[in-house]
Amino acid sequence: HKEDLELAAVYVSDAQHNRNIFFDTEPTAVRLYLLYNHWLLGVLLYFFILVNLLLAVVEQPALVYLPIWACMLVELCCLSVFSGRLVHYAKVIPRDKFWKDPKNICVLIILLLTLVDMIIYGALKATDNYAVRWSRVLRPLLLVNFTEGRQLRRAFRSIRNALPQILSVFLLFIFSILIFSLMALKLFGKRGLKTNDGRPYFTNFLEVVFDLYVLVTTANSPDIMMPAYNASSFFAVFFIIFILINTYIFMSVFLAVVYNNYKKYLKEEVRQLVRTKRHKMVRAFAILQERHEGWEEPVVSHTSWNQLVRLVQSDLSHAHRELLWSVADHHNQGFIGKLAFVQLADLLNIQVIAVKSRPHPLQRWSPALYLSTPSRWLCRAVKHRVFVMIYDVIILVNAVFIGLDEEDPLIGNSEWFFLSLYLLEILLKLYAVEPRAFYSRHNFWNWFDTIIIVSALVATIINTAMTSVGGYSSRQILDIVFTLRVLRLIRVVDSIKRFRVIxxxxxxxxxxxxxxxxxxxxxxxxxxxxxxxxxxGKLQFFDSESPGKSSCGNPALQDSSFAKMNYCKNNxxxxxxxxxxxxxxxxxxxxxxxxxxxxxxxxxxxxxxxxxxxxxxxxxxxxxxxxxxxx
Amino acid sequence: HKEDLELAAVYVSDAQHNRNIFFDTEPTAVRLYLLYNHWLLGVLLYFFILVNLLLAVVEQPALVYLPIWACMLVELCCLSVFSGRLVHYAKVIPRDKFWKDPKNICVLIILLLTLVDMIIYGALKATDNYAVRWSRVLRPLLLVNFTEGRQLRRAFRSIRNALPQILSVFLLFIFSILIFSLMALKLFGKRGLKTNDGRPYFTNFLEVVFDLYVLVTTANSPDIMMPAYNASSFFAVFFIIFILINTYIFMSVFLAVVYNNYKKYLKEEVRQLVRTKRHKMVRAFAILQERHEGWEEPVVSHTSWNQLVRLVQSDLSHAHRELLWSVADHHNQGFIGKLAFVQLADLLNIQVIAVKSRPHPLQRWSPALYLSTPSRWLCRAVKHRVFVMIYDVIILVNAVFIGLDEEDPLIGNSEWFFLSLYLLEILLKLYAVEPRAFYSRHNFWNWFDTIIIVSALVATIINTAMTSVGGYSSRQILDIVFTLRVLRLIRVVDSIKRFRVIxxxxxxxxxxxxxxxxxxxxxxxxxxxxxxxxxxGKLQFFDSESPGKSSCGNPALQDSSFAKMNYCKNNxxxxxxxxxxxxxxxxxxxxxxxxxxxxxxxxxxxxxxxxxxxxxxxxxxxxxxxxxxxx
Ligand code: NA
Incomplete structure (x- = not known):
């Protein structure tokens, strides 16, 4: 009976967390499945996926140089973790299901290809040959294909579903560009016009197609239009119609198609999710069901329900559990049918916000003091609108001080004043409001305030200590201090209702x-x-004045506008x-x-x-x- | 009785065409109202609005120079037409309604201000003083405020309704830019960085705000980021977050707010339209209603209904009118109630597509010939899928020929071949399909084909004639010929179903x-x-190489990238x-x-x-x- 109850608990937990893995129901597999769902293993997997992705930083072409053998070693380590995870998954679900699932095959192929690539690359490098680590493009696909990437897979599925419609619009869009290109070739090609850098204007069909495609992105607007426009104002009409049709209408149609499919697909996914959830709950019910005299339908008794809920969510208080039961068994019969049972997964997900007002810790510590008239008066003052307004004004004054030159000693020292005001605000609020309520999950701004203020305090102290000890202040720490100071100002938005909604x-x-x-x-x-x-390596960035700077180290770009605009670091x-x-x-x-x-x-x-x-x-x-x- | 009938007819016609003017019901006012609605007067009004707008072409700074007195004369002429229209409108509707309507007041004020401006301008110019024709900005407002601009007024109302919400988002957006600017000032201002043209980078708060606002439009991306990015790769994070929040999120939120309001407002407008329509129809019913024995509710008899419909739409055939009546009086009682009567306006708007297959004119002319086996076979062939496919191939081949060099005589002459093929297609289709059905209103592509082909034929003939007579071909006519040739290719899209839908x-x-x-x-x-x-006059465009070209004639722009990119004509x-x-x-x-x-x-x-x-x-x-x- 205990094993049955555990299995049922796993089903309910799956339904609660929207997991849709159909695992083996043997006791050993169930225990492995519980381990598989452990959050620590999930975090570990994501950590190694991240390490695997970050290898690009140390691999050739590297930002931080690391020898090839070290990279290989780390990657092998990652691969073995992924393989372990895959084997674990294989042991959890039935064998035939494992091989039918494309995502497992996908992970397997990625792992094998990576291994093959590593061997080839290692061999080629060892013999000093040219080699390409082509399997690196496969790495991010692991993010998609492990079971945890459910949300991401959904996004990719939604893209795949939208593709046929996107393709239709895209082909029409390309057709439109081709027609316009042909027209441009005929209208401008024979006029002997020159572009700004002296090349012939619109004489080669493929060049025209490319230039007009770029015009859709507006990246070369209005440069591409100027030679024709300079020749005759009338030609501007061509480009205006082109941009209207291709940039505005077609891009809006793309948005419409993507949006439509996204919405349609999202509805379908939600329906699928509900179905899976119901299926899991029905299975749990089938395990726990019993017969009750005078009832045709099977039911679940209060006792087994209680045992189940205690297994699924052990941190639930007795009162909360009784509340859930009374919702399910609203006729107070001592047992519930299938319909009421299936709702359990959703009931467990509802966060019952504790209505009971817990007493403030200070009140428990010294009720007389905390409930005294001045103390009550202080609490009321802190919760008053005027208190919020005073601090809004302080924030605005602070904004002006930040904008002023901080080398003025008065301005520099004002920071301490503002910091202490902000700290005082948090402390006052903590005095007036029960701390656990103050830091509850949905109080975003309280968290935001506290983190920003405390970090600013720490960073300012470090900065002052460094200045007074070493006589120099670190640019990095100053950057952090400045950023935090400015971020503090955001809080003012929350006190204006029209902004709060957005x-x-x-x-x-x-x-x-x-x-x-x-x-x-x-x-x-x-x-x-x-x-x-x-x-x-096609472009080089030179920090100081060097002969290569005017060409980004590439003779083809000598005196190009790209080099002149100092874009060399875009490489x-x-x-x-x-x-x-x-x-x-x-x-x-x-x-x-x-x-x-x-x-x-x-x-x-x-x-x-x-x-x-x-x-x-x-x-x-x-x-x-x-x-x-x-x- | 006749006047009553006429009044009812006016109400029905108003309901049918969604006019919502509540005119005076005196017989003389009704007759004036009928005149007011005459399409010719509407066209005349739009013509003079256009003339008034186009005055900007000949006024200072002029494209085509016209003396001031001539401009003034034309404008006075326009103003008198507008005043006439306004007086006409004032005579049509009750006096108190006229003065309560803001759009009439608006037109009146525009007319008066324009007159005042013209007098001041004329006087100043006559005494050789500097003068500004400031009332010109009011001209387009006439387009909005005349009764005919209903659709446009609706668009402006929808913008006005969306404004409060847009303003909220906009203020938040500006706040975000200010916060980022303050941060940029603190992070980059003290580093002694220089922009690409040597100015100090991010040192003045207002400059920073402006530069970052421009970054939202992406017009100065990535230029504005390069100095910071070149100093440290880490600073790119600032700009990436900035663009994510301000360009992508805020711009999407703007779209969401505008879209939401647009939809909401559209629904409200449609509801309003339906209400006005119903109101007009109820008034018409109240005029025509009579009592029928054994019925409590008033009714409208078949006779008065017939007279009414004949007045409203005289071109309606007897059969069509009987069809409409049978729809309204579906119990065949010889009279209809209020509910059935109110539907009339919508019934009249339904275009009954004549199901009856009218015989082809050729068939009437010579039935034996047109219905002979070869003729029937030809008709079937023209309507066959293969016929469409053959012409699609012809179009594609034509596209290749257009792309090739037209100076080759073979290619040049091929145009005649293709033109005759296209003409043949139209003639064959006209042979197979009844011409009035072929050119019915919803056959967009047939109209498109015919217009393009016939214009191309005419232009090609003119071009050939000019070449053979004068030995020279006009560039303008060639441009038209080329454009028409390429436009012809668009037709191919219609034969592919997935494109046709879009x-x-x-x-x-x-x-x-x-x-x-x-x-x-x-x-x-x-x-x-x-x-x-x-x-x-701030910028000058120089056609040939002239000393001013490198500065667009403005010393402030000497050697600026603006002048170097040849943007001078953008003025x-x-x-x-x-x-x-x-x-x-x-x-x-x-x-x-x-x-x-x-x-x-x-x-x-x-x-x-x-x-x-x-x-x-x-x-x-x-x-x-x-x-x-x-x-
Ligand atoms: Na852009």
Whole structure:
């Protein structure tokens, strides 16, 4: 009976946390499954995935140099952790299910390919040959394909589902660009116009297509239009219609298609989730069910229900458990049917905010003092609107002081004054409000305040100590102090109601934003790896005045506007600069302008299609949806 | 009785065309009202509004020079037409209603101010003083405030309704920029960094705010980041977070707010429209109603209904009218109640697509020939899928020929071949399909084909004639010929089903796009007028190599990147270049970079806020909504 109860508890726990693994029901497998779900193993897996991804920092082309054997050793370590996790998973679920699941196959193939690549790379490097670590592009896929990456897999599935419709619009969009290119070729090609850097203007069809594609991204606007416009004002009409159709209409249609599919798919996923949850709960019910006299349907008794809940969530208070039972058994029969039982998973997820007002620790320590008239008066004052307004004014005055020159000793010392005022505020609030209530999970701003103020205090003390001892202040610590000082000002927004609504929506989006961050890291990482293999060393960044500065160390860019604008650090020479470059390319794809070889354009066009047309639109769709629901 | 019937007919016609003017019901006023609604007067009004707007072309700073007295004369003429229209409107509706309506007051004030401005301007110019025609910014407002601009007024009302929410987000957005600016000032200001053109980097708070605002528009990305990034890779984090929050999140939130309000407001407007329509129909019913024995409720008899419908829509066939009656009187009682009567306006708007297959004119002319076996076979062949496919292939081959060099005589002559093929296609289709059905209103592509092919034929003939007679071909006509040739290729899209769906949605958006075009013209016109007063003559465009070319004729821009990029023609020297510049500023606000005086920045920031944050978002919202509904 104990094993049955444990199995039922696992089902309920799965339903509660939306896990959809259909594990083996043998007792040993169930125990392994419980271990598999342990949060520590999950954290460990993510840690090693992170280490594996961060290897790019120390691998060739490296930001911090580490010998090849050391990188290989770390990577082998990661691979063995991944293999261990996969074997563990294989032992938990039935064998046939394991081999049917594409994500397991995917992980397995990634592990094997990585191993093969490491061997080849090691051998080639040992014999001083040229070698490419091509399996590095596979690393971020581990993030997607391990069971924990459920949210991320959902995002990728939603993209895959939207692809056919996106493709239709995309083909039409390309057709439109081709038509406009042909027209541009015919209209401008024979006029003998020259671009600003003296090349012939719109004479080669493929060049025209590329230039007009870049115009859609607005990266070369209005440069590409100027030669024609300078020849005749009338030609501006061509470019205006082009931008209207391709930049505004088509990009909006892309957003519409992505948004529509995202919404449709999200609904389907939620339906699937509900179904899985119900399925798990029905299984748990089937284990615990018993017959009750005078009832046709099987039921679950209060006793087994109690045992089950105690197993699933041991930290639940007796009162809370009784409350849940009374909700389920609202006819007070001492047993519940299937329908009431299935709701348990959702009931457990409802956070019962303790309505009981716990007494303040100071009150328990000295009731007479805490409940005395001055003390009560202080508590009332702290909770009063005027108190909030006074501190808003303090924050504004502080903002002015921050803006002034901090080398003036008066301004420099004012920092101590403001810091103590902020500390006083937190202490007063802690006096008036029960600390555990003050720091409860949904009190974002209290957490924010405390963390910022305490860190600012620590950093300011360190900075002052360093200045008074060594007579010098560290630039890094000063940066942190300044940043924290300015961040403190954000708090003023929370006291204005119209802003609070918007801000709360943004804060609520936060967790889902993490899934999005993973998605973009997967895509960026793949592009960074490919970009580093293709372009590393093509550009050099020179810190001081050096002869190579005017060409970024590349003769093809000698006196180009790219070098003149000091863009040389936008290169693929290491993983950090690659990531920063990719962010820049997302914002404005100026990479188009730095191309020294036509075929490299494919890389930038592909990046634009995937990141700007698909990923950014999903992000916008997602912010839109959040605001439609919340606001 | 006749006058009653006429009044009822006016009510029904108003309901049918969604007019919501509550006119005087005196017979003379009704007759004036009928005249007021005449399409010719509407067209005349729009023509004079257009003339009034186009005056900017000939006024100082002029594209085409016209003496001041001529401009004034034309404008006076326009003003008298507008006054006439306003007086006409005043005679149509009750006096108290006229003075209560803000749009009439608005038109009146615009007319008076314009007159005052003209007098002052004339007097100042006559005495050779400096004068500004400030009332020109009011001109586009006439487009909004005349009764005909209902759609446009609705768009402006929707913007006004969204303003409070937009303002909340905007203030938060500005707060975010201020916080980031303060942080940037503290982090980068003391480091002694220099921008690419040697100015100190991030040392003045207002400069920082402006630079970061421009970064939101991505117009100065990545230039503004490079000095900090070159100093330390770590600082890129600041800019990445800035762009994430301000460019991506805030801009999406703006879209969400605009979209939400747009949708909400649209629903309210539709409800209002339905209410007005019902109200008009109830009034018409009240006029025609009579008592029928055995019925408590008043009714309208078949006879008066028939007379009414004949007055409202005289071109309706007897059969169609009987069909409508049978729909209304579905119990066949010979009279209808209020409920059935009110539906009439909507019934009249339903386009009954004639199901009856009218015989082909050729069939009537010679049935034996048209219905003979070869003729039937030809008709079947033309309607066959293979026929469409053959022409798709022809179009593709044509595309290749267009891409090739047209100076080759073979290619040049091939045009005639393709033109005759296309003509043949249209003739064959006209043979197979009844011409009136072929050119019915919803057959967009048939109209498109015919217009393009016939114009191409005419242009090609003119071109050939000119070449063979004068031995020279006009560049303008060649441009038209080339454009038409390429446009012909678009047709291929219609034969692919997945594209047709998207394209049909875009075509359906068309008419509403016109309202949007008016909206943008109103805003652009106002900015163009202000811009011309503020900035005209600041930049000069030099066609050939001249000493002023490197500075656009402005010493402040000597050797600036603006002049070097050949942007000199982007100026406010006349209304056409102003409009083109404003379109460019909408796409990428590079105007930010050409500012010679800090206060001029206000103009560009204001333009960005109004056009990009509000107007473009409404456009996107509108395309999104169309696609959500249609696709
Ligand atoms: Na842009």
């Amino acid at each position: 801000l709360n929506t943004l804060i609520k989006i936060g967790p889902t934003m993490l899934t999005f961050a993973q998605l973009i890291i997967v895509v960026y990482y793949i592009f960074a790896m490919v970009g580093m293999e293709l372009f590393h 693929f020479n290491n993983v950090v600069s690659s990531f920063i470059l990719l962010v820049e390319l997302t914002v404005v794809n100026h990479g188009f302008t730095a191309v020294t070889h036509p075929s490299a354009r494919i890389f930038f066009v592909l990046f634009h299609i995937i990141v700007v047309i698909i990923i950014i639109n999903i992000f916008v769709a997602f912010v839109l949806e959040a605001f439609f629901v919340e606001y | 394209l049909n949605t875009l075509i359906k958006i068309g008419p509403t796009m016109l309202t949007f075009a008016q909206l943008i013209i109103v805003v652009y016109y106002i900015f163009a007028m202000v811009g011309m007063e503020l900035f005209h 406010f020297n006349n209304v056409v270049s102003s409009f083109i510049l404003l379109v460019e500023l909408t796409v990428v606000n590079h105007g930010f970079t050409a500012v010679t005086h800090p206060s001029a920045r206000i103009f560009f920031v204001l333009f960005h806020i109004i056009v990009v944050i509000i107007i473009i978002n409404i456009f996107v919202a509108f395309v999104l909504e169309a696609f959500f509904v249609e696709y």
